[in-house]
Amino acid sequence: MVNMVELTALQNEEENQNVVAPGCLAQSNDTAAKALxxxxLNTKHKEAVMEVRRHxxxxxxxxxxPIKMSMGRVTPGQLMSYIHLFKNNLKALMNHCGLLQLGLATVQTLKHPQTAKWDNFLAFERLLLQSIGESTMSVVLNQLLPIIKPLNQRTNDDYSPEELLILLIYIYSVTGEFTEDKDLxxxxxxxxxxxxxxxxxxSxxxxxxxKVTGCDSSINLTFHKSKIAVDELFTSLRDIAGARNLMKQFKSVYVPGNHTHQASYKxxxxxxxxxxxxxxRPDPVDIEHMSSGLTDLLKTGFSMFMKVSRPHPSDxxxxxxxVVGGVTVSEAKMIKDxxxxxxxxxxxxxxxxRLLKPLNIPELLFATDRLHPDLGF
Known part of the structure; x- marks a missing residue:
């Protein structure tokens, strides 16, 4: 929910701290707000916030x-200064109410503490990505070790156990098949x-x-039980690393870097x-056409003796x-683009x-009964 209290006459005092003036993202009657x-929804982060500023x-x-133009990087403070211009002008406020709600939503998102944390998280992912190509798996895991901190040593900027599991999934998935050695x-x-x-x-x-540990309370969780659960996690991580072993064309999701480009994840x-x-239109190696019906079966039979072109997915x-298991919003957008x-x-x-959130992934991998999976229906 968008909090519109910044555009009200309420003073920022202690008794008003819990007051919320609700706003909305869906502005069906405002053409400019709909366009924004x-x-x-459809542009990248940087382009989107620049579009908010432009509107x-x-x-x-x-x-x-009396607007003061400023170029360069868009900041929450800059957007807020533009929004405040409308505060004491009732006519302007009413004319652009939908746009202002989206503007405030953008500011509140940019200022949310989780935003900075996820930016750091993505930066660490990119660092790991470079390390995967240049170092062995053991070196990559050793890079992860310093950020694994117990509760009494963690700050708000440090990673929670769930976020650490996401990083481990990322490492093993991107690395794929790796060589066993003593260091690893x-x-x-x-x-x-x-x-x-x-x-x-x-605590x-x-x-x-x-679900992962099988304990409903931290009081009942001993180090021995915890270690057994973690051993099982790593068994699953090894399975994740080998998930694409049988593929030929799509075996790797890692693109090594060179002198001009950094390593990337594909x-x-x-x-x-x-x-x-x-x-x-090459013949797909890892995408199979399943024959169905008499015509397709006849074609399949004839293809044993003569060259018969198989149907192509883009026909x-x-x-x-x-997508079995779930798809993320970014994946859906990626396909569209x-x-x-x-x-x-x-x-x-x-x-x-299902539509996946980041924390759904470790739950599906480590805490789901695979014989009776929850398909999200």
Missing amino acids: WEAL LVEAASRENL AEAEEKVKKALAKVFCEE ELSPLLQ PLLKQVVEEIFNPE HPLLILF LVLSLKPGTQVIVLST
Whole structure:
């Protein structure tokens, strides 16, 4: 919910701290606000906040408000200064109410403490990505070790146990198949012990940690129980690393760096979509066509004796992608952008068992009964 109290006459005093003037993101009757909302949903972070600034500047200019132009990086304070121009002008406030609500939503998001933390999280992911290509797996795990801190040593900027699990999933997934050696075994053991200690020293176990450890309270969680749970986690992490071993074309999601480009992560879903809409239409190696019906079966039979072209996924103007396990918002947007750039006019429907948030991933991997999975229906 957007808090509009900044545009009210309420003073920022102690008795008003819990007062919320509710705003809304959905502005169906405001054309400018609808256009801005579309931009916020469909553009990158930097472009989106610049678009918010542009809309606010244009609105203030139309109302002849005393706006001071400033270029460069968009900051929450800068946006707030533009929004405050409307505060004592009732007509301007009413004319641009929808836009101001989206502007305040942007400011509140940028100022939220979690925003800075997730920026740091992504920066650390990029650092790990560079290390994966330049170092062995043991070195990468040793880089992770200093940030695994028990509760009494953690600050608000440090990573929680759940966030550490996300990082471990990322490392093992991106690395893929790796060579076993003594250094790796030692590094893994150090990380295991550090994680087990972190789990034990939590004052209260989160729902995820309760499922992972099998204990409903931190009082009942001994180091021995915690270590057993962590050992099982690492067994699953090893399975994640080998999940693409049977693939030929999509075996790696890691793109090594060179003198001009840094190493990067290329999601499996992105590779699949790029292969489907490859203008050269090569025969997909890891995408199989399943024969169905008499005609297809006859074609399959004849293909044993003569060259018969198999159907290609891009033959039809409609492509249905079903992602088992879940899909993230960023993946859905990535598919949309890819299709627009590779084959405009093609309709792509993305279906999945659930819409994933970051913390859903360790829960699905480490705390779900695989014989009776919760598909989210």
